[in-house]
Amino acid sequence: MEKLKHHLPQSLTGKKIVVTGGTTGIGRASALLLSELGAHVLIVGLNEQHLKDTLQDMYAVAEGEVYDVIADLSTKEGIAKVFSAVDDNFGTPDILINNAALAFGNVEEGSYDDWQRVINTNLLAYVACCAEAVKRMKDGGHIVNVGSMSADVREATGSVYVATKSGIQGFSEALRKEVNEKGIKVTLIEPGAVDTDMQPQSTEEKKQEVKNLKMLAADDIAVSILYCLSQPKRCDVVDLKIRPHLQII
Known part of the structure; x- marks a missing residue:
């Protein structure tokens, strides 16, 4: 990691x-990589066991401080x-990575409550987290x-998932124009298929x-995020x- 740090145009050490x-x-994957590079990272999760497992791995490599919160976005x-x-631990955050999302199918599946939960998590939470972050990024x-090729x-x-990812695409483009003069950068990452829990295949099939x-590995996207943040x-x-190389779309 020390060698990698020397090649980054901008250091992430100490970034919140x-x-x-x-x-x-x-x-x-992003939280692990960024904390290993010396950033102070606050992770947001919903599942307590997943949170404990991630924290254990982060503490093993982190060169920065590690914080956590369980919340339903x-x-x-x-x-x-x-x-x-954020206010208790950071005060002013330097970077927000909006990544929380739920998989979903089309409108012939589920109910209004199901669609509302997906749209709230995948799109409205992005808008709300951006609004709160911008207030604090003085x-x-x-x-x-983090969007998706589905857009x-x-x-x-x-179709329901597509609606949320298309919304993120449009929102990100407009948001950049809105906050550009405040010195706030906005980056949209749109991966193809990635080996994550959102994919329906078994672990072995995804490997x-x-x-x-x-299919991409989650680490591939983490490194891509690092590239964007370090410019x-x-x-x-x-x-x-x-x-993925053979995902021709």
């Missing part, structure tokens, strides 16, 4: 970073709980919104898909699309 969905998949109370923890900052592919089997170049102030990575 909030990672939603930070206990599994992309969020977990589909509710306004959950958002308030997260930013109460001297600039960086927001990374472009718009598969018929996931094979990664080996066969048809100099003059450089904005606005939109980064990452696909």
Whole structure:
């Protein structure tokens, strides 16, 4: 990691970073990498066991401080709980990584309550977390919104999920224009298929898909996020699309 630090245009040591969905998949991989590079990281999770497992791994490698909060981001109370923890531990965050999301199919599945929970978690929470972060980023900052290739592919089997990821795409583009003069960067990351809990295959099947170049590892996206965060102030990575080599879409 020391050698890697020397190659980063901008150091992340001491940066105060909030990672939603930070206990599994992309969020977990990002939290581990950034804490190992010396950032102070607050992870937000919903499952207590996932949180404990992630914290154990973070404590083993972290060069920065580690914080955590359990919160349901589909509710306004959950958002308030997260930013109460931000205020208590950080005061002013430098970076927000919006990553928490729920998988879902199409409108022929589920009920109004199901759709509301997915939309609240996948889209409204992004808006709310960005709003709270912007209020606190008095001297600039960086927001990374993790979207999905679904915003472009718009598969018929996931219209509700597609609606949320398309919303994140449009929101991120408009948000960058809104906060640019405040010195706040906005980056949208849109991965293809990634080996996370959101994929329905078994663990072994997903590992094979990664080996066969048809699926990405969560670490691939974490390193991509690191690239975006470490660029100099003059450089904005606005939109980064990452696909498995053999996922032709």
